[in-house]
Each structure stands twice: as C-alpha cells, then as structure tokens.
Amino acid sequence: MDVFEAIRNRRSIRQYKPDPVDDKTVEKVLEAAHWAPSWGNQQCWRFVVVRDPKIKSEIADTLNKVTIDNELVENAAASSIRQAPVLIVFCAEKGKAGYSVDGTPLNDKGEYWYMFDIALAVQNLTLAAHALGLGTVIVGGFNVSEVEKILDVPGGCTVVTMTPLGVPDQKGQVSPRKQLSEVIIKDKFS
Amino acid sequence: MDLFEALKGRRSIRRYRTDPVDDKQIEAILETGRWAPSWANTQCWRFIVIRDANVKAQLAETMMTVKLPDREIPNPALNAMSTAPVVIAVCAEMGKSGVKHGTGDTSIEYATDKGDWFMFDIALAVENMLLAAYGQGLGTVIIGAFDAPKAEKILNVPKCYRIVTFFPVGVPELPGKAPPRKELSEIVIKDKFS
Numbered sequence: 001m002d003v004f005e006a007i008r009n010r011r012s013i014r015q016y017k018p019d020p021v022d023d024k025t026v027e028k029v030l031e032a033a034h035w036a037p038s039w040g041n042q043q044c045w046r047f048v049v050v051r052d053p054k055i056k057s058e059i060a061d062t063l064n065k066v067t068i069d070n071e072l073v074e075n076a077a078a079s080s081i082r083q084a085p086v087l088i089v090f091c092a093e094k095g096k097a098g099y100s101v102d103g104t105p106l107n108d109k110g111e112y113w114y115m116f117d118i119a120l121a122v123q124n125l126t127l128a129a130h131a132l133g134l135g136t137v138i139v140g141g142f143n144v145s146e147v148e149k150i151l152d153v154p155g156g157c158t159v160v161t162m163t164p165l166g167v168p169d170q171k172g173q174v175s176p177r178k179q180l181s182e183v184i185i186k187d188k189f190s
Numbered sequence: 191m192d193l194f195e196a197l198k199g200r201r202s203i204r205r206y207r208t209d210p211v212d213d214k215q216i217e218a219i220l221e222t223g224r225w226a227p228s229w230a231n232t233q234c235w236r237f238i239v240i241r242d243a244n245v246k247a248q249l250a251e252t253m254m255t256v257k258l259p260d261r262e263i264p265n266p267a268l269n270a271m272s273t274a275p276v277v278i279a280v281c282a283e284m285g286k287s288g289v290k291h292g293t294g295d296t297s298i299e300y301a302t303d304k305g306d307w308f309m310f311d312i313a314l315a316v317e318n319m320l321l322a323a324y325g326q327g328l329g330t331v332i333i334g335a336f337d338a339p340k341a342e343k344i345l346n347v348p349k350c351y352r353i354v355t356f357f358p359v360g361v362p363e364l365p366g367k368a369p370p371r372k373e374l375s376e377i378v379i380k381d382k383f384s
Contacts, residue, residue, distance in 0.1 A: 003192070003193045003195075003196040003321050004218070004322065005193075007222045007225050007318050007322065008221075008222075008225055010227075027374065030374060032197045034371055034374065035197050035198050035200075035371070036317060037320070037332060041369040041370075043371065043372050043377065046377050048378075048382065048383070049378060049379070049380055049381070050381050050382075051380075051381065052381045055381055055382060064290075064291070066292075067291060067292045098334065100257060102257075106334075107254070107334075107335060107336065107337070107338060108338050112304070112305075112309050115304060115310045115313070116309045116310065116313040116316075116334070116354070116355070117313070118310065119309070119312075119313030119314045119317070120313045120314075120316065120317045122310075122314065123313070123317035123318060124317060127197070128193065128194065128197060131193045131194065138227055138314075140229060140288065140301070140302060140304075140310070141290075141291070141301045141302065142302070144302060144303050144304075150382070151379075151382040151383060152382050152383040160304070161310070175227075175231040177224050177225065178233050180221065183223075183224060183236050184220060184236075184238075184239060185236060185237070185239070186238075186239055187238070187239070187240050187241065187245050188240075188242075188245060188345040188346045189238075189346040
C-alpha cells in the first residue's frame with residue numbers, strides 16, 4: 001500500500017472479528033514499530049504481545065469509564081480488547097530518551113520525551129497494521145499502575161499505551177480534522 | 191512509495207543540499223501530520239513552516255551541544271538548519287490531549303498519571319510527516335535537544351502553546367545510515383514480564 005494512502009485511510013477501529021492473527025503478522029507490525037527513530041537511538045520501547053484471553057480481559061477492566069448522558073459506561077475500547085486476538089502494550093524504559101549521559105533530563109521536556117519516542121513507534125505500527133488489513137485503536141485512558149501489576153512490569157519501565165490488533169468488523173469513522181489553515185503558521189506566530 | 195519501504199528506508203538526514211522544496215511538497219507533508227490520530231480527536235498540533243533564513247538561523251542557535259566523554263561538539267544537524275530550505279517546528283496546544291472525559295471546559299483534569307499527552311500526539315503527527323517527506327525523496331531529522339523557552343520567544347509562541355520539536359526538510363546530500371537496532375527478542379515480551 002502507498003504510504004500516503006495508508007496515512008490518509010487509517011482509522012481507529014473499535015469492533016473486531018475474532019479471526020486469528022498469526023505470529024508472523026504480529027512480528028511484521030512490531031518490526032515496523034521498531035524502525036521508528038528514537039532519541040540518541042535509545043529505542044526505549046518494549047512491546048508486550050498479549051494473546052492470553054484472561055490477561056486481556058483483566059487489562060480491559062482497567063480502562064477508564066466514560067460518562068455518556070450522565071451515565072458511567074464502559075469505554076468502547078474495552079470490548080475491542082476482549083474481541084481482538086492480540087493486544088499490544090507499549091512500555092517505555094525511563095531515563096533514556098530525553099536524558100543526557102550523566103542521567104539528568106536534557107531540557108524542559110526530557111523527563112517525558114519517552115512519550116514522544118513511544119508514539120513514533122506506535123504510529124508506525126498502526127500504519128503497518130492498516131496496510132496488512134488489520135485494525136488498531138490507541139488506548140490511553142486506563143489505570144496504569146493496575147496494568148503494570150497485571151503485566152509484572154519491572155521498575156524503571158512504565159506502561160504508556162496499548163492497542164488491540166485484529167481484523168476490523170467495521171469500517172471505522174472518519175473523525176473530522178481541522179483545516180490545514182487552522183494549524184499552520186508561516187515563519188512565526190504574529 | 192510503498193509503506194513498508196518508507197518505514198524501513200527512512201533515515202535521519204543531517205546533511206542537505208540547498209535545492210528548493212516547493213510549497214506543494216511541504217503541504218503534502220503537513221497534510222499527513224493533520225491525519226494522525228489524537229487523544230479524543232483534540233488535534234493539539236500546530237505546524238510552523240519556516241523558510242525565512244534569519245528565523246532558521248536564530249532557531250539553530252538554540253540547539254544544544256552534544257557532550258562526549260572528552261569534549262563537547264555542536265549538534266551534527268546544526269548545518270542542516272541553514273542548508274535545508276525549510277524547517278518545520280511543531281507546537282502543542284496545552285490542556286487538550288490527555289484530558290479526562292467530560293472535563294476541560296472550566297477546569298482541566300487529566301485522565302492518567304502521564305498528565306498532558308501532548309508529547310505523544312505530536313509524535314504521532316511527526317512520524318507521519320517524516321514518512322511523507324521520505325516518500326517524496328526528502329530528508330528530515332528530529333531535533334529535540336534545544337532551549338525551548340528561547341525558541342518559543344524567537345517564534346512568538348503564545349503562552350497556551352509549547353514548542354516540542356523542529357526538523358529540517360530538504361534534499362539529502364548523502365543517504366543516511368541505519369543505526370543498529372536491538373533484536374526484536376530484546377524488546378518483545380510475551381503476555382507478561384517474567
């Protein structure tokens with residue numbers, strides 16, 4: 001698939017078929033993520049590939065509820081995680097991206113530059129998945145410490161985000177985007 | 191260009207030709223930034239397209255030196271700021287990404303321990319733009335080590351925004367080298383850490 005086509009047509013998918021996704025395909029999307037650039041080539045990302053339905057379900061339970069019409073309901077992505085055969089959880093090794101060799105943050109964003117590097121890898125993965133006919137949806141609203149407990153995440157690492165990976169059971173909705181003119185500035189803010 | 195070819199072939203480019211890059215090519219890059227996903231579709235990104243040589247030079251001055259064990263050297267991408275015809279700076283509107291569902295109108299409450307997710311959403315857009323540049327034969331390199339408050343002053347960035355990164359866009363003088371990657375087995379964990 002053409003790179004521009006992949007970027008333009010990738011959608012967040014919240015409904016999945018139970019169809020299996022084989023290890024080779026999972027490896028392909030992880031390879032794509034791993035080819036992302038990173039701060040000082042630190043590659044602070046760690047990918048947890050969860051296939052165990054019990055673990056997936058436990059993680060789905062940690063997602064933040066959302067309020068719709070004054071009612072607290074489950075996040076749509078919770079059922080996505082249960083439906084899709086694979087869940088990929090992105091962890092970051094802290095103190096690498098954004099840090100100088102002496103172990104201190106290099107600038108005002110050094111401490112959370114890992115969020116940036118993880119996202120570079122995540123975006124590669126969502127595009128690769130789309131080109132292979134698979135859906136993803138980036139999930140950020142969950143109880144991090146609970147997920148870290150479920151996955152036995154070692155100290156020094158933190159869970160950043162996760163996505164189900166599976167065959168879409170829907171087309172995915174196009175979220176309207178701001179016009180380019182609303183987000184572009186020439187040379188400097190006036 | 192095929193997506194996988196772009197994913198694998200894109201390199202960080204630190205040496206550029208002075209060849210021009212036209213507005214259409216830049217717009218194609220920015221379009222892909224705009225199509226990145228974002229927290230609750232908040233699209234906190236703003237893209238500053240810098241062609242003014244003076245502004246590019248001022249921004250280059252904010253770049254930090256690289257500390258080696260025995261000496262300090264300028265950032266190897268420093269010259270790229272003057273040779274590449276365009277620099278794209280990416281700013282984030284604060285208090286949008288990562289905000290808890292149902293809050294944000296009068297007071298902001300963040301949904302996770304990560305606070306504002308601006309760094310994450312900006313990077314989603316940046317990665318798209320790097321791929322789109324490469325898909326058109328153009329090079330880029332992400333600059334993160336710079337004096338952000340100084341850069342914000344140079345670019346007149348309003349208080350509600352923060353500058354996250356900037357990257358030159360131009361015709362590569364040399365193909366970049368692929369820095370070695372860890373083996374997948376070093377970074378992939380099955381089901382849970384043991």
